[in-house]
Amino acid sequence: MPTVTIDDRIVEVPAGTNLIEAGQRVGIQIPHYCWHPRLSVVGQCRMCMVEIEGMPKLQTACSTQVVKDGMVVRTKTPAVLEAQRAIMEFLLINHPLDCPICDQAGECALQDYGFKHGQAFSRFRYEEKRTYPEKERVPLGPHVLLNMNRCIHCTRCVRFTQEISGTGEIGFFQRGARKEIGVFPGRPLDNPLSANVVDICPVGALTSTRFRFAERVWYLDKKPSLCTGCDVGCNVTIEHRRGRIRRYKPRLNPEVNDHWLCDFGRTTAERYDELPRLLAPRIRKDGTERAVSWREALDTTTQRLRARSNEGPLAFLGSGFLSSEEAFLLAALADAVDSPHRAIWVDSGPARRIPNPRGWIEGRDAAPNRRGAELAGLVPGKGGIDASELLVGDAAARCSFLFVADSDFGRAAHDPKVVERLRGAQFLVVMGWADTPLARVADIALPVATHAEREGTFVNVEGRLQRFSPAFPPPSQVREALSVLGELLARFRPELAGRSIAEVFADMAAQRPAFSGRRWEAIPATGTVLESIARVAPAAEG
Known part of the structure; x- marks a missing residue:
């Protein structure tokens, strides 16, 4: 690869790299407006003028490529600085002072470059x-x-x-x-x-x-x-x-x-x-609902799970909005009570397409993590009830206990007919961030964090595992779903109490083949592909 010297800093870049990109590699920011790394080069704003040794005139950095060894570039010579001042004055001649x-304001390149490369006065009359x-x-x-x-x-x-x-x-x-x-x-x-x-x-x-x-x-x-x-x-x-x-x-x-x-x-x-927010644990009894402590809500849930009534199965309904780790714990909870009845429901949406350098990626699920939840174990076991039987059929009415892990899992959570079917379970627990019609008819409602308030992983349509982190904490009486599911599971398997998300991920990687060999700390910023389910993105058209 050729080398180029920019302001006395030497960098090796692939042939064809332009000088703006070469400068970025060594921490030199060459100002520009019209250039964008994914758009064609037009050299229109002239803000990126630089001095190149051996060339009689200033050149635009966006359209000048490094093609051979030995190019020497200066970005701070008097001629370059004067050119930048002139361009800024030209751009600001007709720009409103608003x-x-x-x-x-606050993220404007014109403001930033005006302070850095412009001058503090104008020679142009405002009224003109x-x-x-x-x-x-x-x-x-x-x-x-x-x-x-x-x-x-x-x-x-x-x-x-x-x-x-x-x-x-x-x-x-x-x-x-x-x-x-x-x-x-x-x-x-x-x-x-x-x-x-x-x-x-x-x-x-x-x-x-x-x-x-x-x-x-x-x-x-x-x-x-x-x-x-x-x-x-x-x-x-x-x-x-x-x-x-x-x-x-x-x-x-x-x-x-x-x-x-x-x-x-x-x-x-x-x-x-x-949507209204579910802000505290709630129990409904004899048609009356009241706010309760987390201890009472989880104790009551545990008692119903331990009862293992002969009146019907214990069923668990997940969601494509659960993280992979939450789905894993929900499946583990089903295992702890010997229930094969676990599934997820994800609405189908219109195709959403996004371009990238390899072509286009197209998604059709109306939730981010169906694949991750299924790979983590949220699929019916032998003879298990699937999601459609709960939402469309009469399976919920046969259940002695139904745990819905997301109060806003899709359109069905707001459909009166579906809510009535799910309410047919003898005992209904709903966990989620939204106080939806489904949450309002639950025997127990458990408030948990939104995806912006928690951390975890999603697996996309290409099988790419990606981490996300909390942007801000949840309200005071709201807990992360991982914590709630972990505490419920620890009441059946005490050795799993107090597990961190990294430890839960490690358990999932050990028990679920699709995640084998992955470590929470080693997931790169761009994600990592789970080869077992990866598929090639559709090629760009045109």
Whole structure:
């Protein structure tokens, strides 16, 4: 591989690597607006000008590739710094001074580079600025608003719709100083990946209709996690303030979702605001419900499990929203009471597709972890009751005890007919974060954390095992499902009391062949493929 020297730092890179990427490898940030690692190179903003030894003029770093040994690059010479100042002055000539009311403030490349590479005064008269009257709040589609006065013509959004989504709704119109972006007549920006243009816009020209004026970004805490909208397993950053999720943003993972996130995935956290929260353990008796302590709730649950009534089977219904570790403990609890009746229910959803460098990944489950839950043991044993028999048939009415491990496992948890069928069990325990119609008819309701408040692993459609971590703690009377299931299981197998998630994962790896050889601490940031169920992603079309 050729070597290049950038500001006296030597780095070896693959042939064809551009200078921006080469600089990033040695911690040198070359400023840029139009360049993006997944979009074609246009060299449009001219912000990335650098000096290359042996070349008479400054060159754009984004379009200059390292092809042979010995290239010497300077990014801080007087000529380069003057060029950067000139470009910043040019970009700010017509830009409105509205940072205090702009949603991009605090994460704006124009602000950042203005402080770092610009100058503190303008030589341009304010009243002569170019403006776009009546184009400050133009809806390009259901998720994106355009403020044309803020646009710096980097064309990232245009190239995204042409090269990534393949839909081509956005284009350039007019010429010269009056140039503007917009959508073509009759073609709104409504493709499934449309909100990504907001993420890649370096300024405040494109804003999200959902996040607009919702929160100042410097108040947000940001934690890595996984999307729960489908079984693709997109990597996201949860951005919240004091435990209230404000938005999901895509987190780079080239093996899964790359830089992107679908519009549906961005909305999945909204259910945490839309549904009422289950905040304390609750027991219903003789038609009256009352809040109880965790000890009383778990003691009563244990008594019913130990009873092993001859009046019917003990059944356990899981969910694709359970982590693999939670599913493993639920299956172990079923084993502890000698019950083969354990299964999960996952709604089928419309296909969700996300591009990455290998092509596309397509998911069809409306939950993130059906495969992980099944591999962890949540499948019916010999003669066991399956999920459809509980939800569609009359199997619940034959059960002396039914444990539903997720109060919001799917649409059925809100369907009065299904709720009535499940309520037909002699004794019904429902665990979950949401106070759904199903939770409200349960004999015992156990409040547990959302996925943003707990840790665990999911297995996506390709068989990739990925970890997620808590973004914030749950409410005071709410516990993690792993803790609840672990305590119930320890009442039958005392040697398993107080197991950490790493220890539970180790037990699962020892007992479930699909997880064999994996260690909790060794799961990489991009995940690891469980070869036994991996399949090739569909190739990109076009």
